[in-house]
Amino acid sequence: MDKRERIIQAAIDVFSEKGIEKATISEIVNKAGIAQGTFYLYFTSKLAVMPAIAEVMVNKILEGITSEVKDGPISQQIEVIIRVIFNITNEYKELTKLIYTGLTQTQYVGNWETIYAPLYRWIEDLLQKGKEAQAIHPDVNIKYTAKILIGSIESVAEQVYLYDHLDAESIAGHKKELHKFVTNALGAYQ
Amino acid sequence: MDKRERIIQAAIDVFSEKGIEKATISEIVNKAGIAQGTFYLYFTSKLAVMPAIAEVMVNKILEGITSEVKDGPISQQIEVIIRVIFNITNEYKELTKLIYTGLTQTQYVGNWETIYAPLYRWIEDLLQKGKEAQAIHPDVNIKYTAKILIGSIESVAEQVYLYDHLDAESIAGHKKELHKFVTNALGAYQ
Amino acid sequence: MDKRERIIQAAIDVFSEKGIEKATISEIVNKAGIAQGTFYLYFTSKLAVMPAIAEVMVNKILEGITSEVKDGPISQQIEVIIRVIFNITNEYKELTKLIYTGLTQTQYVGNWETIYAPLYRWIEDLLQKGKEAQAIHPDVNIKYTAKILIGSIESVAEQVYLYDHLDAESIAGHKKELHKFVTNALGAYQ
Amino acid sequence: MDKRERIIQAAIDVFSEKGIEKATISEIVNKAGIAQGTFYLYFTSKLAVMPAIAEVMVNKILEGITSEVKDGPISQQIEVIIRVIFNITNEYKELTKLIYTGLTQTQYVGNWETIYAPLYRWIEDLLQKGKEAQAIHPDVNIKYTAKILIGSIESVAEQVYLYDHLDAESIAGHKKELHKFVTNALGAYQ
DNA sequence: AATGAATGAGGTTTCATTCAT
DNA sequence: CATGAATGAAACCTCATTCAT
Numbered sequence: 001m002d003k004r005e006r007i008i009q010a011a012i013d014v015f016s017e018k019g020i021e022k023a024t025i026s027e028i029v030n031k032a033g034i035a036q037g038t039f040y041l042y043f044t045s046k047l048a049v050m051p052a053i054a055e056v057m058v059n060k061i062l063e064g065i066t067s068e069v070k071d072g073p074i075s076q077q078i079e080v081i082i083r084v085i086f087n088i089t090n091e092y093k094e095l096t097k098l099i100y101t102g103l104t105q106t107q108y109v110g111n112w113e114t115i116y117a118p119l120y121r122w123i124e125d126l127l128q129k130g131k132e133a134q135a136i137h138p139d140v141n142i143k144y145t146a147k148i149l150i151g152s153i154e155s156v157a158e159q160v161y162l163y164d165h166l167d168a169e170s171i172a173g174h175k176k177e178l179h180k181f182v183t184n185a186l187g188a189y190q
Numbered sequence: 191m192d193k194r195e196r197i198i199q200a201a202i203d204v205f206s207e208k209g210i211e212k213a214t215i216s217e218i219v220n221k222a223g224i225a226q227g228t229f230y231l232y233f234t235s236k237l238a239v240m241p242a243i244a245e246v247m248v249n250k251i252l253e254g255i256t257s258e259v260k261d262g263p264i265s266q267q268i269e270v271i272i273r274v275i276f277n278i279t280n281e282y283k284e285l286t287k288l289i290y291t292g293l294t295q296t297q298y299v300g301n302w303e304t305i306y307a308p309l310y311r312w313i314e315d316l317l318q319k320g321k322e323a324q325a326i327h328p329d330v331n332i333k334y335t336a337k338i339l340i341g342s343i344e345s346v347a348e349q350v351y352l353y354d355h356l357d358a359e360s361i362a363g364h365k366k367e368l369h370k371f372v373t374n375a376l377g378a379y380q
Numbered sequence: 381m382d383k384r385e386r387i388i389q390a391a392i393d394v395f396s397e398k399g400i401e402k403a404t405i406s407e408i409v410n411k412a413g414i415a416q417g418t419f420y421l422y423f424t425s426k427l428a429v430m431p432a433i434a435e436v437m438v439n440k441i442l443e444g445i446t447s448e449v450k451d452g453p454i455s456q457q458i459e460v461i462i463r464v465i466f467n468i469t470n471e472y473k474e475l476t477k478l479i480y481t482g483l484t485q486t487q488y489v490g491n492w493e494t495i496y497a498p499l500y501r502w503i504e505d506l507l508q509k510g511k512e513a514q515a516i517h518p519d520v521n522i523k524y525t526a527k528i529l530i531g532s533i534e535s536v537a538e539q540v541y542l543y544d545h546l547d548a549e550s551i552a553g554h555k556k557e558l559h560k561f562v563t564n565a566l567g568a569y570q
Numbered sequence: 571m572d573k574r575e576r577i578i579q580a581a582i583d584v585f586s587e588k589g590i591e592k593a594t595i596s597e598i599v600n601k602a603g604i605a606q607g608t609f610y611l612y613f614t615s616k617l618a619v620m621p622a623i624a625e626v627m628v629n630k631i632l633e634g635i636t637s638e639v640k641d642g643p644i645s646q647q648i649e650v651i652i653r654v655i656f657n658i659t660n661e662y663k664e665l666t667k668l669i670y671t672g673l674t675q676t677q678y679v680g681n682w683e684t685i686y687a688p689l690y691r692w693i694e695d696l697l698q699k700g701k702e703a704q705a706i707h708p709d710v711n712i713k714y715t716a717k718i719l720i721g722s723i724e725s726v727a728e729q730v731y732l733y734d735h736l737d738a739e740s741i742a743g744h745k746k747e748l749h750k751f752v753t754n755a756l757g758a759y760q
Numbered sequence: 761a762a763t764g765a766a767t768g769a770g771g772t773t774t775c776a777t778t779c780a781t
Numbered sequence: 782c783a784t785g786a787a788t789g790a791a792a793c794c795t796c797a798t799t800c801a802t
């Protein structure tokens with residue numbers, strides 16, 4: 001693994017463990033097994049690592065979705081998307097926080113759209129196909145709705161895992177209700 | 191205004207201006223017009239002020255909604271809720287970020303539910319009445335849906351104002367689409 | 381117990397627990413159950429409490445010795461003195477440190493002689509009687525020897541209890557050896 | 571001189587001048603001519619420097635004794651030891667206090683035995699030889715007596731120089747009496 | 761490209777002390 | 782006499798950053 005990669009991984013660990021505020025470059029370089037000065041050859045500050053971390057995270061979601069979502073009724077595809085986003089939010093609990101927390105408090109907020117673009121594109125495709133197959137309501141605005149869809153699912157996943165720390169049963173309940181909510185919203189009949 | 195209140199207000203200002211990372215206790219006490227040591231009589235660290243700030247923010251949303259939402263068709267009430275949350279997110283852009291970024295990176299995440307409780311209760315009431323009036327689908331789970339509803343609206347508002355920095359027209363488009371989305375989701379016919 | 385007394389007792393506790401360096405007036409007044417400001421009505425600083433503490437300690441030794449030492453052969457009397465000083469050093473381990481530590485680092489070193497005076501007087505008396513009874517060597521200088529005697533015993537007691545943390549057996553060994561040492565030194569035959 | 575050494579020397583100066591309580595790390599680094607942060611690369615706190623200082627002091631005593639004590643009657647050797655310890659206590663008055671006051675109020679008390687070990691070993695050797703030469707009493711326990719001997723001499727030296735601030739004549743008197751005391755104690759006839 | 765000891769600015773934090781009640 | 786909230790000076794200590802190697 002090259003130095004840049006090692007810094008990103010170490011940063012993920014340290015941020016997850018200590019939070020952004022208390023994470024230090026010293027600890028990141030220690031974990032990465034490189035010298036203090038070397039960090040500055042790759043990044044200008046600890047927050048400058050955030051976009052790279054965000055990319056790692058979005059890629060995980062995208063990989064999860066693309067590998068698990070199969071052809072079939074849109075309702076079922078949405079079920080899979082919800083499951084993947086919930087699972088990844090749970091598995092990478094701290095990392096999820098990091099994206100929101102870290103990116104927003106930096107000059108790198110602007111990169112957000114770029115980083116999320118591939119995920120949005122993928123969802124837009126899905127909606128487009130659903131529309132063509134008359135599986136979702138015809139006057140759904142695809143671009144806006146992609147954003148609303150992802151936002152809804154992520155916000156609930158974060159809510160249940162990060163803030164409410166709910167038990168498995170309640171989480172399942174939220175998931176089911178969320179599925180009903182978004183399929184209704186899309187007018188997805190099949 | 192008592193000292194505690196002055197610290198909270200000053201902290202809101204400083205955090206909004208500098209971001210959490212670069213905000214300092216020194217600057218907060220300067221703005222608050224109190225002595226350095228006095229801060230520590232009320233809070234243990236700058237992040238310990240966050241729950242108090244979050245409360246201020248949730249209260250603003252709640253006040254906005256309760257004062258603006260009138261009796262009428264549920265679809266119209268939801269329109270108002272969306273408008274209020276969008277407006278407040280826009281107006282208190284930085285403060286909104288603060289709640290998510292500040293609370294999550296502290297030991298105070300646990301307070302989240304408590305702080306949001308009044309807002310959730312109010313939405314639950316609204317849904318309950320809608321259900322009784324047969325204005326929304328009968329098998330909607332009120333508790334879960336309240337959370338989903340707020341989450342969806344906030345996530346889109348943050349998206350358009352904080353991350354995408356969209357123009358007025360696009361924002362209006364998102365709002366309209368979001369309204370369609372959630373009314374469909376609730377099966378809200380009137 | 382009056383306020384002054386309560387401050388002294390609280391100071392003993394806090395100094396013993398935290399050491400002089402880390403002891404604070406705040407903690408002393410907390411333990412004493414009085415207000416911050418009240419401290420200053422009785423003492424000018426935390427170190428100014430030291431002479432009062434030292435007095436408490438010397439009194440304990442003096443009380444112990446005077447109540448336990450009976451008439452009899454000088455060798456036996458010395459045994460009792462050693463036992464008392466060892467016991468008190470053990471029982472008030474931290475307090476013993478305090479006297480040496482606290483007094484020396486203050487302007488109050490001068491009070492030392494005054495505080496120890498009664499103990500020295502008592503030992504001088506003992507030696508005087510021993511000399512008259514021809515139980516100790518005739519050319520022993522009573523004043524100097526009193527100081528040497530106390531110094532030797534205290535230094536060994538501190539050594540074994542405070543620095544070496546020896547086990548009971550070794551301590552007994554030191555005590556026995558010390559008794560032999562000082563009786564020989566005094567030429568105390570009976 | 572390396573940085574660590576410079577810190578120790580500066581700490582000795584500052585402690586001697588100001589006392590432990592009022593000594594500050596700031597002043598130590600100033601005297602040492604190094605940066606504030608550099609101190610923390612070598613020691614964790616000002617009291618953490620104490621063991622290093624204690625070592626310096628014990629070495630001075632050991633050097634003094636080993637260089638001045640010559641072969642000859644044990645009584646004469648003891649006279650030299652007393653003289654050396656008295657001289658060093660006088661010369662390094664403040665430093666002597668430091669060892670007792672500084673070490674005891676820290677977690678480093680445990681290092682005491684280690685630091686004093688070389689001095690004890692040297693005295694034990696002396697006693698062993700004296701015993702073999704039948705110059706001291708045969709049933710003297712060497713290990714215990716070494717400790718008693720050092721303790722007695724140091725305690726009197728500290729007494730006269732640090733606490734009582736006696737005049738030269740009285741000090742000479744104490745020294746002579748002390749010599750008589752310990753030679754008698756050891757049963758040292760020659 | 762990589763190192764890591766040293767830096768020192770500037771934040772945090774403490775706590776003796778005051779003073780209006 | 783007694784209080785204790787407030788003070789703010791002054792200490793602590795961290796940690797991003799540099800630079801000679």
